[in-house]
Amino acid sequence: MSPSPADDGPRAVPTLRVGHVPGVTVSKWRRIWAERFPRLGLDVVAVDEADQHAALTGEVVDLCFVRLPLEDPGLHLIPLWTEQRVVVAPKDHPVAVFDAVTLADLADEDVLEGFAGDEALDLVAGGAGVVYLPQAVARAASRKDLVHRPVTDAAPTQIGLAWLRENPHEMIEEFVGIVRGRTANSSRSSQASAAAPEKKPPVTKPPKPRTAARSESAPGRTRGARRPGRGRGR
16 A cells, blocks of 8 residues: 555545556456545556566555466465466467467477567567467457467466455455455445445434314214304294
8 A cells, every 4th residue: 555644744545556467457446446435546557477476575566466376475365267378479370270279289389488578479470489378468469460379278377366464454355355246335444434425314203193083973964053143043
C-alpha cells in the first residue's frame, strides 16, 4: 500500500498496488474494486516475469499475478488458472500451415531458451529458432512477421496470485476476495460497511383509536332527525 500521509499534510487516498506479468489482464478486477471501494485507490503495475519475485519481496507491489512456479515460503500463493502453451515461429515456417502441433512435430527445431519478451521474438523473426510461450503472451505480442500455434501435448503454464505473508493488510484480503469471486455482501472490509448507506430503523406507527360501532335500526323502522324549533304536537 502507498504510505500514509503526514498528519499535518493533505490526506492521500489509500492505494493498493497490484502487479501482473505479461499476458495477464487486470481490468476486470480493477473495475470491481472501483465499484466496491470508491474511496480506495488501485494502481496496476506491469512486472516482467523475471522480476516477479523481486517486485514482491522488494515491496514494489502489494500483490502480484505471477507465473508459476514461484517457490518462496515467505509468500502466500493462490493458483488461479492454467494457460495453453504455444510455439512461436517465423510466418513462413512449416508450422504455419497447421492449426496445432505436437512436441514430436518440433523435435528437430532449435528451441530458444533463456530469452523472453521482445528479445526472444526478435531472435525468432531473425530465424534463430522457435520459442515456447504462454498463449496469452503470444497474443499480446502478436506480430505480422511471426505465427504461433498451440502445442497440444506441452505442459501448460499456470497463473497465481502472490503476496507477502508478513503483510496481512485488510485491503489485500479484500482484493484476494474479489479475485476469488467474493460478493459485495460477503465483504469483510470496514470500508465497505462505511461506504454503504446507513439503514434507518422502521418507523412504528401508533395504533389507531378504536371507534364504537354504530347500532343498526330495527328492520322496517327509520327514525329521522328532529327539526329545530319544532315542538311536540299540541
